[in-house]
Amino acid sequence: MRVSRRLFIRDGVATLTLGLAAPPFLSAIAQAQGLPSRRLVVIYLGGGNDALNTLISYQDPQYYSRRPTIAVPAGQVLQVGTDAAGRTLGLHPRLGGLSNIFNEGRLALVQRTGYPNSSRSHFEATDIWGTANPQSSSGSGWLGRYLDTLPRPVDALAAWNTSGETPRALLSGHTGVPAIPNATTYTYASPNRGQAALEERAAAQIMAANPATGRPHLAFVNSTSRAAIETLDRVAQATSYTPSVVYPNNGFGLALRTVAGAIVRGIGSRVFWVQTGGFDTHSQQGAAAGGAYGNLMGTLGDGVLAFYSDIRNQGLANDTTVLVFSEFGRRISENGSGGTDHGAAGLMMAIGGMVRGGVYGTAASLAPGSPSLENNSGDVRYETDFRSVYARVLDQWLGVNSVPILNGDFRAGAPAIF
Amino acid sequence: MSQLNADIDHLLRRAGFGASPADAGTFADMSTAAAVAHLVDYEGRPDDVDARIGRSDHAKVVSKDLFAPDIDIDDARQRWLFRMIHTRRPLQEKMAIFWHNHFATAYSKLATDSGTLQAAKMLAHKPGVLRGPQGQLELFRQYALGSYRDLLLQVAQDPAMLVWLDGKSNTKTKPQENFGREVMELFTVGVGHYTEADVYAAARVFTGWNLRRSEGYRREDMNAYQEFVYNADEHEANPKTFSFPIYRNGDRTIPARSESAGMQDGVDLITALAVHPETARRLARKFWNFFVSEVHQPDPVFVEQAAAVYLQNGTEIRPVVRYVLTSPWFINPSMRYARYSWPSEFVARAIKEVGWQGLSLDRVRSPLANMGQLLFEPPNVGGWPLGAGWFSTGAMLARTNFAATLASSQKEFLAVALEPDGQTPQALLAAMLDRVTPAPFDSAPQQALVSYLTAGGAWTGSAAQLNTRAAGLARLLVGSSEYQLV
Numbered sequence: 001m002r003v004s005r006r007l008f009i010r011d012g013v014a015t016l017t018l019g020l021a022a023p024p025f026l027s028a029i030a031q032a033q034g035l036p037s038r039r040l041v042v043i044y045l046g047g048g049n050d051a052l053n054t055l056i057s058y059q060d061p062q063y064y065s066r067r068p069t070i071a072v073p074a075g076q077v078l079q080v081g082t083d084a085a086g087r088t089l090g091l092h093p094r095l096g097g098l099s100n101i102f103n104e105g106r107l108a109l110v111q112r113t114g115y116p117n118s119s120r121s122h123f124e125a126t127d128i129w130g131t132a133n134p135q136s137s138s139g140s141g142w143l144g145r146y147l148d149t150l151p152r153p154v155d156a157l158a159a160w161n162t163s164g165e166t167p168r169a170l171l172s173g174h175t176g177v178p179a180i181p182n183a184t185t186y187t188y189a190s191p192n193r194g195q196a197a198l199e200e201r202a203a204a205q206i207m208a209a210n211p212a213t214g215r216p217h218l219a220f221v222n223s224t225s226r227a228a229i230e231t232l233d234r235v236a237q238a239t240s241y242t243p244s245v246v247y248p249n250n251g252f253g254l255a256l257r258t259v260a261g262a263i264v265r266g267i268g269s270r271v272f273w274v275q276t277g278g279f280d281t282h283s284q285q286g287a288a289a290g291g292a293y294g295n296l297m298g299t300l301g302d303g304v305l306a307f308y309s310d311i312r313n314q315g316l317a318n319d320t321t322v323l324v325f326s327e328f329g330r331r332i333s334e335n336g337s338g339g340t341d342h343g344a345a346g347l348m349m350a351i352g353g354m355v356r357g358g359v360y361g362t363a364a365s366l367a368p369g370s371p372s373l374e375n376n377s378g379d380v381r382y383e384t385d386f387r388s389v390y391a392r393v394l395d396q397w398l399g400v401n402s403v404p405i406l407n408g409d410f411r412a413g414a415p416a417i418f
Numbered sequence: 419m420s421q422l423n424a425d426i427d428h429l430l431r432r433a434g435f436g437a438s439p440a441d442a443g444t445f446a447d448m449s450t451a452a453a454v455a456h457l458v459d460y461e462g463r464p465d466d467v468d469a470r471i472g473r474s475d476h477a478k479v480v481s482k483d484l485f486a487p488d489i490d491i492d493d494a495r496q497r498w499l500f501r502m503i504h505t506r507r508p509l510q511e512k513m514a515i516f517w518h519n520h521f522a523t524a525y526s527k528l529a530t531d532s533g534t535l536q537a538a539k540m541l542a543h544k545p546g547v548l549r550g551p552q553g554q555l556e557l558f559r560q561y562a563l564g565s566y567r568d569l570l571l572q573v574a575q576d577p578a579m580l581v582w583l584d585g586k587s588n589t590k591t592k593p594q595e596n597f598g599r600e601v602m603e604l605f606t607v608g609v610g611h612y613t614e615a616d617v618y619a620a621a622r623v624f625t626g627w628n629l630r631r632s633e634g635y636r637r638e639d640m641n642a643y644q645e646f647v648y649n650a651d652e653h654e655a656n657p658k659t660f661s662f663p664i665y666r667n668g669d670r671t672i673p674a675r676s677e678s679a680g681m682q683d684g685v686d687l688i689t690a691l692a693v694h695p696e697t698a699r700r701l702a703r704k705f706w707n708f709f710v711s712e713v714h715q716p717d718p719v720f721v722e723q724a725a726a727v728y729l730q731n732g733t734e735i736r737p738v739v740r741y742v743l744t745s746p747w748f749i750n751p752s753m754r755y756a757r758y759s760w761p762s763e764f765v766a767r768a769i770k771e772v773g774w775q776g777l778s779l780d781r782v783r784s785p786l787a788n789m790g791q792l793l794f795e796p797p798n799v800g801g802w803p804l805g806a807g808w809f810s811t812g813a814m815l816a817r818t819n820f821a822a823t824l825a826s827s828q829k830e831f832l833a834v835a836l837e838p839d840g841q842t843p844q845a846l847l848a849a850m851l852d853r854v855t856p857a858p859f860d861s862a863p864q865q866a867l868v869s870y871l872t873a874g875g876a877w878t879g880s881a882a883q884l885n886t887r888a889a890g891l892a893r894l895l896v897g898s899s900e901y902q903l904v
Contacts, residue, residue, distance in 0.1 A: 046798070120599070120617070121609055123800050164790045165803045166810055179810030185788055186812060189819040191826035191889040196874055200890045203870040204818070207863040207898055217713045217758070218857065221809055221899035225818070228811040277798070282596040283584040284531075292530075336592035337584050341621075342599070375614075 038397060041259055041272045041307075041322045042143070044167065045300070047280030048122065049326035050340050051347035052380070053293060054095070055080070055109055055363075059088045062366035066333040070285045070293070070340070083111065085362035093289040094297035097305025098349070106308075106317075107351050108417040110389055111361035112372070114345035114382030118328055122280070122342075125327035130168030132387050132406050137168075142390055143271050144172030145405045146398060150270075156230050159271040160262055162255040170273055176223060177273075178231050183239040183258045188232055205229055238262040244313040247306045252276040252299050256307040264314050270398070276300065279326055283337035300324075308351060317353030321397050321418075324349040325386070331378055332366055344374060345382035348389050350417045354397075360384070360415035388414035425450045427855060428754045431904040432709050433457045433743055434508030436767035439853065450749075458563070458740050460507035467505045468544070471497065476504055477774035487542060488553070489535045489640050491525050494542035495786075495793045496779040498555065502766035503774065509739070513562035514555060515762060516708055519804075521573050521605065522796035523554055523582040531581050533637035536644065540578040541794050543643075550632065550643025554578040555794075563736035566701065566728070567692035570605060574688060575646035577629055583799065586629040586644075590654040593621035600799050606691040608700045612661065619658040623672065623683045626653035653680035664690040692733050698725035701738070709742050711756040712805040720747050755857035755903040758805050761789035763904060764817060768896045771854045773828040773835070781823065788816035809902070818897035825893040832888040833881065840879040840888075843871035850891050856900035867894060 057063050058074040077090025078099040089109075091099050101107040115134040119125040127137030140148075147158055147170075154175045161170060164181040180186050190197035208225035212218040241261030247253040252274070259272045278296055285293040304322065311320050329346035345364075364372035364380045374381040391410040394402035396418040403409050422430070422437060426445050430437045434457065437445065445453055456463075470476055471485070479485055479496040487497035498511075505511050528537035543553035552560070554576050561569040573579050574597070580586040583597040598620030602612040630647040659671040664686055672683050691697060702724035706716040723745075724738055731737045742748055759767070765782055786792055790813045796802055825832075839849030847867055859867070871877060871887050895901055 120614060121603055122798065123603075124609055161810070164810060164813060165797070165807055176811075179812040181812050182788060185819070186815055187819070188815070189822035191822050191829060191893050192886050196886050196890055199870055199873040200894060203866045203873075203894055204897065206866040207894065210860050210862045212860065212899075215857075217756070217806070218899055218903065220806060221758075221814070221902050224809045224811055224814045225899055228815045228818075231811065232815075280596075280798075282594055283587050334592070335594035336589040337587035337594045339584065339594065341595040 037319050038399070039263055039270055039272065039320050040143075040393065040398060041256075041274060041320060042169070043300075043304070043322060043324045044169075044273070044275040045279050045324065045326035046126075046275055046277035047326070048125075048328045048330055048342055049279045049296075049346060050281055050285065050293060051111075051326075051329040051345070052332065052366075053285070054092055054297065054347050055111065055359075056090050056092065057087055057363045057366065058090050060363075060366050062332075062368075066366060068334070069338050070287050070334050072288055076288055080109065080359055083359045083362050087363040089359060089363060092294070092297045092301075094294045095301040097301035097303075097308075098351075099301075100305060101308055101351055102357055105357040106353060106355050107349060107357045108355050108415070109359050110348040110350070110384055110415050110417065111359070111363055112345040112380055112383035113325070113348045113361075113386045113389060114328070115385055115387075116382070118344035118379070118382065120328065120342040120344075122327060127168045129325065129327055129386065130171070132390055139171075140173055141167070141169035141171045142394075142405055143169045143273075144175065144177075146394060146400060147172045147175040147177070147271070149400050149405070150175070155268055156227050157234055157262075157267055157269050159273070160259070160267075160269040161273040162258060163273060163275045167273060167275070170271070176227050178227055178235075180231075180235055180258070181255075183235055183261075186228075186232065186235045186239075188229065201229075234267050235262075237265050238267055241265055243306075243310050245306050245310045247310075248299065248302045250299060250303075252303045253306060256303050257310075260307055260310045260314075263311065263316055263320065276303075281330070281339045282335065282341060283339040285334075285339050304351060312353065319353070321350060321352035321355060321393070323389075323393060324351070329380055332364075332373070332380065333378065344379035348386065350389075350393075354418060356417055360417065384413070384415060385410055388412075389417070392417055422446065423450075424751070424754065425749060426453050428749075429453055429457070429743065430508070431767065431855075432748075432757070433739075434512060435502050435763060436770050436855065436904075438503075438770040441770070451744075454740065454743050457509040458736060458743065460510050463506040465507060465510075467501050467507075468497065470504055471500055476500070477769060478776065478778045480778040480780040488544055488548055489538050491529075491534065491538040491541070491794060492780070492783060494538055494553075494555075495783055497542070498793055499762070499766065499779045499782055502762065503769050510559055510562045513735075513739075514558040515760070516704075517558035517562070517569070518555065518793075519796065519801040520704070521554075521558075521579065522799050522801040523578050523794075524796055524798075525794040528578060528581050532644070535640060536637050536642070539640070539643065540576075540581065548643075549641045551577060551645050561735075563739060564734065566697075566733040566735055567689055568733075570601075570688050570692050571685065573605070574601070574624070574627065574684060577644045577646065580627070580629050580646065581644075585624055585627050588621065588625050588627060589649075589652040590622075590625045593618070593625050593654060595621040597621075597624055597627075601688075602691065604800060606700070607662075607694050607696040611694070611696045616660050616662075619660055620687060622654045622656070622658055623687050626650060626677075626680065627684055628652065648681040650677040650680060653677045653683075655680055658683065660687075660690075662690070662694060693729065695725065695729070698728045701725075701728060705738065705742050706747075707757075707804065709739070710745075710747050711753050712758055713756040714753070717747055720745060755900075757904050758808055759902055759904045760802070760804070761786050761791035761808065761813070761817070762793060764789070764902065765820065767904070768821065768824055768854075768901075772824055772892050772896060773831050775828060775831040777824070777827050781827075782820070785816055785820040785823065789813050789820070790816075814902075817902065818893075821893045821895075821897035821901075824896065825889040828892065829885060829889040832892060833885040836888050837881075837884060840884050842879075843868050843877050846871060846884075846888065847891065850888070850895060854892065854895045854901070856895055856898050857903045859898075859900055863898065863900070867891065870894060 330340035
């Protein structure tokens with residue numbers, strides 16, 4: 001039976017969960033809130049990804065003249081066809097994994113995403129992508145505000161952060177997000193065994209339950225401690241998962257493997273945060289498939305392919321969307337160190353069984369003076385507001401109204417990636 | 419140690435890494451003013467901590483091969499922890515980690531660039547045996563309380579920094595901006611006090627500030643090294659104009675200079691940035707958060723006064739820190755336990771307070787990483803996410819699990835040390851709180867601790883009971899939320 005998109009969104013949760021037996025590891029709260037059928041996995045590329053070498057305008061002669069040592073030769077790119085402006089594009093040669101997904105129609109590439117007067121500071125820019133407010137790099141994050149729309153009490157594992165620190169995007173008014181950088185050490189240890197260890201854990205739980213009235217910073221640490229103790233057992237269920245594919249043996253691959261475990265085991269998390277760094281390529285990016293940037297692309301493409309294949313093998317691809325972005329793109333011309341400095345608009349990607357694959361937006365003409373450039377033609381000017389992509393994800397995927405979460409209506413002009 | 423008066427306890431947590439039982443003896447009869455002088459004027463104390471590595475009454479270092487902290491990063495990490503625990507100059511080590519966070523430079527990028535041996539050497543080399551310049555950490559120890567302008571200049575010429583922010587390949591044809599941006603955004607004035615045009619100009623200023631290799635350089639050779647060189651041929655000689663004054667007369671333009679004289683461009687810019695009033699305020703706010711409070715916003719009066727001390731003393735840090743530690747804000751009792759400990763602070767203090775008998779510092783390495791602070795590996799050039807940012811669930815579990823590891827390692831030691839106080843659970847708890855100093859407990863957690871001691875049956879004070887419960891108690895105290903605050 002084909003469900004119309006509109007109906008699917010409104011009734012999606014109920015429709016999809018009806019036919020499934022509830023997995024056994026859900027907490028009482030997650031049970032009570034109904035099994036969330038749709039998850040969002042965010043992959044943040046830390047450092048400012050060089051979008052022009054990710055999705056390559058390989059027939060633009062300016063691409064080669066402005067990047068003499070770091071341009072990818074036309075013969076090596078993995079072609080993805082042309083965009084709406086007729087520009088011929090290809091993926092970096094080390095993105096074979098993403099190329100496969102693209103060819104299945106499940107990878108959306110949204111070009112030239114950003115906002116006016118793009119910040120060139122890593123920290124300010126990362127925070128702006130987190131708050132979804134170019135005027136403010138402080139306060140709560142867009143995913144945190146999404147979590148705040150969930151009925152309370154919110155399950156302690158409603159979101160799952162695989163990095164050690166909480167990104168601004170997940171900062172919320174009401175909902176703490178556990179950080180589980182290494183699920184195998186996410187355990188409770190004691191200097192004693194047996195009964196004494198159990199008694200100690202019980203004492204620790206009572207201590208962490210102290211409201212610490214009048215000492216909000218102590219209350220905050222207590223809440224973290226409580227959330228840790230409460231989530232231990234369910235996290236252990238995710239780590240016992242045996243994947244259907246082999247994941248790359250690096251931090252990114254292992255984080256995605258843990259996310260797959262949490263999804264397959266039905267832990268109930270709706271949002272996952274995964275990040276991988278090293279994209280601040282000021283020097284020695286390397287050309288073609290080799291070099292530092294090639295390795296970054298290999299890590300990304302191989303990890304995402306493993307994850308997507310695993311989830312698809314488990315029959316869960318249609319319930320999972322991966323959203324990929326970075327805090328800014330990089331300068332068009334390479335610098336004297338064989339690298340690129342901080343730039344402006346970047347590339348967003350969405351992957352999943354329900355994603356409408358394809359190339360969205362138009363590539364910049366890299367010729368100096370082109371209206372698609374800014375900063376004396378040094379940078380790519382944004383075309384699609386990143387918040388319109390967020391809006392699409394919130395409205396059409398997570399099924400909530402994006403307007404209050406994004407503090408504005410960005411639905412018009414959003415790329416139709418779902 | 420709560421045997422000390424509360425002001426000195428507070429001082430030692432903030433300007434040091436807490437107090438071991440031996441430290442408590444040293445500071446017991448000191449006035450607070452004398453204790454501040456003892457810490458701040460540390461040249462009066464011997465810098466002999468490294469010579470005590472290997473002593474049986476100190477924490478242990480364990481290495482795969484020969485202990486080689488000048489060229490092996492894991493050994494360098496152990497040496498640094500050893501210093502935090504056993505130094506006679508705690509404020510010097512405290513400032514070293516402050517500057518490490520401020521100039522956050524990560525080993526992994528250096529290792530990719532120059533190999534593991536050279537990367538460790540660039541960060542941790544202590545001159546004496548091997549040839550080559552001192553490592554970045556030794557620079558931070560040397561200038562711990564020195565002139566910030568001089569430190570900044572040294573950092574701009576530091577081999578680790580020249581690799582980390584790519585200055586080593588900054589050449590005149592296409593200047594690259596990494597250091598030029600961060601020297602303003604992160605090391606001095608901060609966002610909002612420079613323009614994009616300033617970034618491009620700063621990139622040009624530092625063209626030619628590169629590295630050269632020692633003769634016959636091979637990266638596997640422990641005597642090989644890289645050092646700063648000014649490549650006049652690669653310096654861009656045109657004038658550079660900034661949005662803020664570079665010279666005392668208010669002039670905003672660094673004049674055109676010959677290539678051979680062009681190194682002065684960078685010296686001029688660094689000096690201008692070091693004495694910029696926004697740099698003074700930014701450092702003052704960082705010192706507020708590091709020494710005074712993360713719970714209270716920096717008091718504007720404090721910021722202006724600390725900034726003034728900095729500027730009046732020609733960017734010397736020692737008078738600023740002395741001002742901070744004697745300021746009315748610092749000594750206000752409401753500021754006690756108003757900071758979230760950094761993982762390295764937490765670990766060093768826990769070891770000092772609980773004990774280090776037979777403890778191998780190599781066992782602290784991966785817990786520290788799980789707590790979010792692998793030394794020499796900040797997450798990015800902005801440093802670690804401080805304050806509440808340390809306390810994710812995973813990091814909190816890593817702290818409590820380290821408390822278990824430490825308590826387990828000190829089980830027999832604690833049972834013996836606390837035996838005289840083992841008559842009643844209350845006496846045992848009181849004795850433990852003489853060693854281990856969390857923020858004050860409310861009654862419910864306090865009661866939970868007493869209940870834990872008798873949960874296994876009536877208290878007899880037997881050796882077996884002490885053995886189990888003293889270690890469990892240490893684990894509960896060090897793993898408590900109250901203990902995470904300093």
